[in-house]
Amino acid sequence: MKPLFFGEAERRLYGVYHPPAKSSRHAVLLCYPGMQEYNAAHWMFRRLATSLSREGHHVLRFDYFGTGDSDGESDVTTPASAVADVHTAIRELRDLSRAREVSLVGLRLGAACAALACSEGFAARQLVLWEPVIHGDAYVKELETLDERRNLVLLHADRTRGRRDELLGFPFTAEVRASTEAIDLTAGAPIKAKRAVILSSDERAEHRALRDWYERSGVPTELRTVQEPEEAAGRRLRERPMLSNAVLLELARELRGSLVG
Amino acid sequence: MTYTEKIFSFGPSGALQGILVEPRGRRIENAPAILTWNVGLHHHIGPHRFFVTLTRSLAALGFTSLRFDISGLGDSEVSRDDTRPDPERAVADVREAMAALTKQRQFQTFVPIGFCSSVDAAHAVGVSDPRVVGVIHLEGYGFRTKGFYLRYPLRFLNRNRWERLVRMRVLGDWEAAAEASQDRERVYVRDYPSPKKLQSDIAALVARGAALLLIYVGGDTDYAYKEQFYEMIDERAGSNRVELDFYPDADHTFFLEEDRRRVIQRIGFFLRKYFVTGDRRISASAPPSSRMQAEPSPRAER
Numbered sequence: 310m311k312p313l314f315f316g317e318a319e320r321r322l323y324g325v326y327h328p329p330a331k332s333s334r335h336a337v338l339l340c341y342p343g344m345q346e347y348n349a350a351h352w353m354f355r356r357l358a359t360s361l362s363r364e365g366h367h368v369l370r371f372d373y374f375g376t377g378d379s380d381g382e383s384d385v386t387t388p389a390s391a392v393a394d395v396h397t398a399i400r401e402l403r404d405l406s407r408a409r410e411v412s413l414v415g416l417r418l419g420a421a422c423a424a425l426a427c428s429e430g431f432a433a434r435q436l437v438l439w440e441p442v443i444h445g446d447a448y449v450k451e452l453e454t455l456d457e458r459r460n461l462v463l464l465h466a467d468r469t470r471g472r473r474d475e476l477l478g479f480p481f482t483a484e485v486r487a488s489t490e491a492i493d494l495t496a497g498a499p500i501k502a503k504r505a506v507i508l509s510s511d512e513r514a515e516h517r518a519l520r521d522w523y524e525r526s527g528v529p530t531e532l533r534t535v536q537e538p539e540e541a542a543g544r545r546l547r548e549r550p551m552l553s554n555a556v557l558l559e560l561a562r563e564l565r566g567s568l569v570g
Numbered sequence: 571m572t573y574t575e576k577i578f579s580f581g582p583s584g585a586l587q588g589i590l591v592e593p594r595g596r597r598i599e600n601a602p603a604i605l606t607w608n609v610g611l612h613h614h615i616g617p618h619r620f621f622v623t624l625t626r627s628l629a630a631l632g633f634t635s636l637r638f639d640i641s642g643l644g645d646s647e648v649s650r651d652d653t654r655p656d657p658e659r660a661v662a663d664v665r666e667a668m669a670a671l672t673k674q675r676q677f678q679t680f681v682p683i684g685f686c687s688s689v690d691a692a693h694a695v696g697v698s699d700p701r702v703v704g705v706i707h708l709e710g711y712g713f714r715t716k717g718f719y720l721r722y723p724l725r726f727l728n729r730n731r732w733e734r735l736v737r738m739r740v741l742g743d744w745e746a747a748a749e750a751s752q753d754r755e756r757v758y759v760r761d762y763p764s765p766k767k768l769q770s771d772i773a774a775l776v777a778r779g780a781a782l783l784l785i786y787v788g789g790d791t792d793y794a795y796k797e798q799f800y801e802m803i804d805e806r807a808g809s810n811r812v813e814l815d816f817y818p819d820a821d822h823t824f825f826l827e828e829d830r831r832r833v834i835q836r837i838g839f840f841l842r843k844y845f846v847t848g849d850r851r852i853s854a855s856a857p858p859s860s861r862m863q864a865e866p867s868p869r870a871e872r
Contacts, residue, residue, distance in 0.1 A: 312577045312587050312645055321575075323589075325645055351613045351644065376619070378575070378589050383619055461737060462750045463821040464730040464789050478618040478825045 310359075315371075315401040322394055323378035324371030325355075326405050327362035335434065335567045336367035336408035338398055340419030343386070344452065345477040347376060350416055353557070357414075360561050365568050367406035371398045373422075384480035387488040388422060388445070395426040410434035412567055414560060418442050421492050427500035434567050436502040436528075437560065443515045445492030452476050495519055499526030506563055507532045508556060535559045573629030578636055580670035586663060587645040588614060588638025590675075591625040597632055601845050602679040602703050603671045604628055604635040605664060605692075609685045609823075613644030616685065617823040624683075624834050631838050632846070634675065636667055640691075657761075660691040668701060679703045681841065684710060686822065690761075696780065697771045704781045704844060706837060709822055711762050712792040715801040721794045750790075769803035772812065781811045781844040785833060788818035813840060 316322040339354050341347050358368040373391040375381035399411055412435035415423030420441035427433050442448040456477045460469045475481055495518050505523050507516050512534050523530040535556050571594060578590040588607075606621045607614060614637045615622050625635035640656075640663045642648030652659065664682060671677040681704035684692030689710040696705035725731060738747040763771065775782060786793040796816035815836060820829040 310587075310645065310647060312579075314575070314577065319571075345618075348612055348615075348617065352611065355645070377615055378622065380571075380575075383623070458743070458746050458749065459825065461730075461734050461743075462746055463825055464728065464734065465819075465821065465826060466730045466733050468819065468826065475827055478823075478827075480827060 316394075316397045319380070320374055321380045322371050322374060322397060322401075324369050324398060324401065325358070326402075327358045327368040327370075328406075329365045329367050330363050331365045333365045333367060333568065334407075334409040335365075336369070336402050336406040336411045337361055337564060337567075338395070338402050338411060338413050338423075339368065339370040340395060340413060340415035340423045341370065341372065341376070342415075342417035342419045343373075343376070343391075344418075344479050345455075346417055353553075354416075357557055357560060360557060361564060364561055364565060366564060367402065367408055369398060369402040369405065371401075382480075384482050384485070387485050388418070388425065388492055389488055391418075391422045392425045392429065395422050396429070396431065399426070399431060410567065412437065412564060414439065414564075416440060418448070418489075421445070421494060424494050424500060425492075427502050428498040430501070432501035432503075434503055435564065436500060436505040437508065437563060438505065438519075439508045439556065439560070440510070441494065441507060441519070442492060443494045443519050445488075446490040447515075448492070449476075449486060449490050495522045499523075500528055502528050504528065505530040508535055508559060508563075510534065510536050510553075533559070573626050578638065578670070578674075580638075580674075581641070581646075581663065581666040582649070585647040585649070586638060586641065586666060588636050588667070589625075591629045591635045591637065593629045593632050593634065595632070597634055598846055600679075601633055601841075602681045603668075603675070603677040604633055604841070605667055605680055605682045606635065606637045606685070607660075607664065607667075607688055607691070608640050608643045610687050611643065614639045618825065618827075618830060620685070620824065620830055620834075623830065624837065627834050627838060628841065631842060633841060634671075634677070636671060638663075638667055657690055657694075660688070661694045664691050664695045665699070668695075668699070681706065681845075683837070684708065693763075693771065696775060700778060702780060704783070704841070705775065706783045706785075706840070708785050708833065709787060709791070710784060711768055711802075712786060712798070713762070713765055713802045714792050715798055717798055717801050718792065718794045724794075765802050765804070769805055772803060772805070772809075776809050776811045779811070781813070781840070783813045783815070783837065783840040785815045785817065785836065787820040787822060787824075788816070789821045791822065 311326045313326060314321040314323055339358060341354060342350050354370050358370050361368045372379040373386050373394045375383055375386035402411060411433060413423040413433050414437040416439045420438040423436060424438060427436050459477060460466055500523060505528050507520060509516055512532060516532050520530045520532045537553050537555050574592050574594055576590045578588045580586050609616055621637045625637050628635050639646035640660050668680050680702050682692040682695055682702060683706040685708040689707045692705055696702040737743040784799055796814060799814055824830040824833055
């Protein structure tokens with residue numbers, strides 16, 4: 310594990326590079342989710358990075374500008390800035406690894422950023438979208454529901470009622486809100502990737518719509534449902550997929566093909 | 571920017587990782603280094619990026635900080651042969667951080683900041699190591715006292731509490747109920763020193779000349795009024811080197827940005843009060859950030 314800062318001097322990004330256990334020409338960039346999901350996912354991403362590097366992939370996980378240890382205040386991160394950071398991180402990963410091909414794995418908002426990077430010119434070996442945010446407006450509504458409940462539980466209801474500038478413990482400016490709500494992965498420029506996989510704990514219509522859009526764009530896309538035994542038994546686990554061993558194994562299995570392909 | 575940040579690897583085989591945050595201008599001469607690390611399982615940035623904002627703000631005041639991960643958490647590794655219990659390992663890692671800062675940056679004194687569970691290591695190191703000249707506890711040890719129980723009925727004057735009750739029990743918002751229940755389990759199961767031990771520890775720290783800042787919050791905690799700490803340790807007179815704040819409206823992890831800003835500001839004032847004296851002034855090249863200039867809000871000082 311090698312932590313590092315990279316990118317432009319006034320816009321440095323923090324990342325952790327996991328070198329492969331054996332010589333390899335394939336690299337994987339991990340794209341964290343946003344906001345409160347980042348902390349919940351951090352441990353899972355470390356486990357995933359360790360597991361993939363043991364399998365023989367070069368791996369880089371990194372913080373977008375304004376998140377984690379990267380430069381920037383917490384109110385400056387927009388989907389567009391995060392996508393620009395994905396491109397910067399890809400360049401850094403190529404420099405570190407000399408890999409011929411790079412695959413992207415993103416969780417939630419990170420999946421949206423990875424997909425948008427692939428529709429802005431980057432050609433991925435594999436694009437793995439893990440519980441992707443497909444429609445930004447629905448995502449923001451979901452966060453608002455969680456935020457309202459959290460403030461109720463924490464006895465902040467009267468201080469936060471009607472407030473729109475903060476969400477789940479993070480600043481949420483009008484600009485960030487507008488650009489997040491504008492996300493729609495089922496429209497816009499087609500992605501470039503040899504293959505795409507959508508991983509989720511439950512198959513929904515929006516997953517099928519995304520798969521169909523990618524397929525029409527000429528990218529072979531697979532929709533795969535992965536559940537922990539508890540989920541399969543009907544228990545709802547909102548943030549548990551971020552600690553899911555089943556997903557970890559599935560991701561490792563999925564990317565194994567890129568080592569030989 | 572008023573700070574610089576560098577990767578800081580230390581400990582056995584460089585397995586411990588952190589970010590060293592230094593003032594871009596001249597640092598305060600002979601000031602202690604500030605140490606922060608994991609809150610529960612959060613990695614070193616802290617809940618809602620609290621430690622990132624805090625350490626950058628402190629750099630603007632002229633203080634150097636290290637925010638790092640304890641072995642096996644965040645970006646730090648742990649040897650499979652390391653069988654020490656977690657609390658013991660955490661204390662050893664804080665000492666490693668101090669040793670590395672002495673070796674690489676010549677720091678001789680330190681102020682650890684404990685937040686919730688990390689208070690345990692901050693307190694243990696503070697009590698046992700004379701290089702620790704100040705200790706900050708955010709949501710540290712709290713014991714219910716007679717005064718707590720006397721004030722308990724006042725909770726029911728809080729409109730938010732009634733709104734929550736109605737939503738959970740009457741309207742059947744079971745997700746909110748489950749979340750509240752998980753919070754109680756997650757936050758309050760800790761192995762505390764006895765009040766008597768805490769009293770003698772605090773007395774020893776003060777006798778040594780160390781300064782303490784203890785910040786507590788209201789909500790669903792075991793803390794209900796500012797002076798409860800002195801009642802807990804049966805030390806009514808207090809001490810001029812122990813500063814105590816109570817934020818009745820804040821929650822355990824300072825979920826709202828306004829509350830985080832208030833705590834960060836308070837920590838800055840505490841450090842400046844005790845560790846910026848005489849000719850140890852901050853240079854003009856590193857002005858305090860706008861977030862740190864105002865006096866702490868009076869509503870925090872109930």
